[in-house]
Amino acid sequence: MREFTVVRDDGYNTDGSDSSCDVAQDIEAVFANEADFGVLFDVDGVLARGSTPLTAAVEGIRLLKDDQGNLRVPVAFVTNSCNRSKDKAAQIQKWLNIQVTPDQVIHAPTPVKLLTEFHDKHVLVIGQEYRVEIAHEIGFTNVCTLADIQKAYPLLDMVDHENRNAVAVGNHPDDTNFPAVEAVLLLGEPTHWESHLQLLIDLILTDGKPVSGHTPADVHKVRQLPVIACNIRALGVNGPVWTLSVHCVP
Template sequence: TRNHVTQTATKSYPSPATKSYPLPATKRQAQFGLLFDIDGVIVRGRKILPHAVETFQKLIDTNGKFRVPTVFVTNAGNTMRHKKAQQLTDWLGVEITEQQVVMSHSPLRMFRQFHEKHCLISGQGPIVDIAKGLGFTKVTTVDQLRNCFPTLDAVDHKRRNHVPCAFERYFPRIGAVVLFGEPVRWETSLQLILDVLMSNGLPCESLPTAPYPHLPLLACNMDLQWMAEACMPRLCDRLCVCHL
């Protein structure tokens, strides 16, 4: 009888360490995730859209962690991922990590065949740091290129330099062009990028015919227009090169 009672008790009241209890709904592993665009969805320019903060408070638990996997994507390419994550954190009042942010240039990590090439890079912001963070080892900015070839940038008469550089012929040939985003002086970038493409990477050489196919040109963002806080769309000038 004692053995029967013991066996019954063991069967009816198993140890908490061995019994499988169903997890609360908030603790179960999510079978889906959320992917948010940033510009026009969370903010316009630097103005956060109404109800965005309130909405994201509903997506986190009592510890401030997201209830389901959440990722943020953006066409922006003029900043580092950790900077964008910090900006989102400040906007939303929710901790966003670098691993949750996908920039327009993030896929370039997979373009390893270009990482060892000498690349001309165009855009604004810390584009050298961005390029090196993605794996590119040999980069030249448009401003650095115009200093090496001073006669090429002739639009702004106030900064034209008619004296050629003695080291032009020692300049290492460019193997690819990377467009991170819209430059500040688009006319300079457009002209010098064209010079690089038409000369097959060495702007001090004038070829009898345009090379075809031309050097690889990697454009991180192919959007034709953007809007931000304006009432009408803005023309995205980097597309002048992308659509040649």
Template sequence: MNNIHRFIQKRFFLRTRHAHPFGIVLDIDGVLFKGRNLLPRVKEAFSLITDKNGNFVVPTVFLTNGTNSTEKIKAAQLSEQLGFRIPADHVLMSHSPLKMFTDLHDKQVLVVGQKNARSIAKGVGFKKVTTIDQLKNWFPHLDCTDFSRKIVDPKETEAARKRFKPVEAIVMLGEPLKWESSLQLMLDCVLTHGSE
């Protein structure tokens, strides 16, 4: 718990001109936006906590449980939609706390998520990343939920075995598109202690 407290304190409670006894934490989805549309009076509300240059006068953090982008991309989107600059370090994605798990950053991790899971995992500090999609492509015979991939070329399987490094940790970056297939492969990794 101390790590989380230090992470939040170090990251967010700086960079305002005046000291305040409070800060503001805003959920993005459903609080500022409904779908892609800015909710009424949001810009007016921000005028109460920013100066004429768009700088926050109260420490403000934006949260989202989204897993499909980085803090930098989300901050740029917010900046464009709100009409003033939102620094990337004022945005906390659901995967942002993974930066604290430095003891796992050098381990071989299996990353589960959607299209850009690999780049997001690298962005939060993981150096040795295998994605579920890579695992499916290397070992199609292990995916018992996708019968279209059952025909396997032995030469390809042998090449995949050479590329494959045993999984030391599994990182979930959100729901995969084909959860049943991903669940099968994650269980295989757990039951075989990360081996193929």
């Protein structure tokens, strides 16, 4: 079994001497033969603080490069954010001066790629910027947004004062042809919870289609829509919720 020297995080050995030389020597010893391992890096607070790369992280990556500047081991990067993979890859690449592809970046929503049974269903995606693009990136083919729900069912959103005024002066029937929502994908919190929460509750209580003829006789017995939550810190949903670790939470 390969042995490694354990060093302290402060960069010094227990006798007070600088351990950086020891680390470099250990790494060179490891790479004397072809590496049979990879490295998985956390990003936020480890490689960078905010948008500023940490000096120790840049130096650590440098030690993994060969004489031509290429990484000598496969690497991937983990973040609990919900960005587009290409954006985060470009940011890490700029920080560390290495080639990073979108496939090397693992976001909070990435495990949802495993939930293939939902990928072709009509799914409401909730989040902020690029939410639709991110949903497509992780495999969803038929998505709608809360803006689509507001347009299809204008009488539901009375929290939005602009919509309330528009409805008051004209005839705004529901779009009965709008397909029922079959699942909800939470990529993050929406910008206007005060308005969107009402719409989400109405969808959950009506099996995804809040129109006459589809509303259940007893809301206590309605089938709850599957809710897939990515990086949500607090949940108060009584029903099936798929979290980041892809467990079903009652």
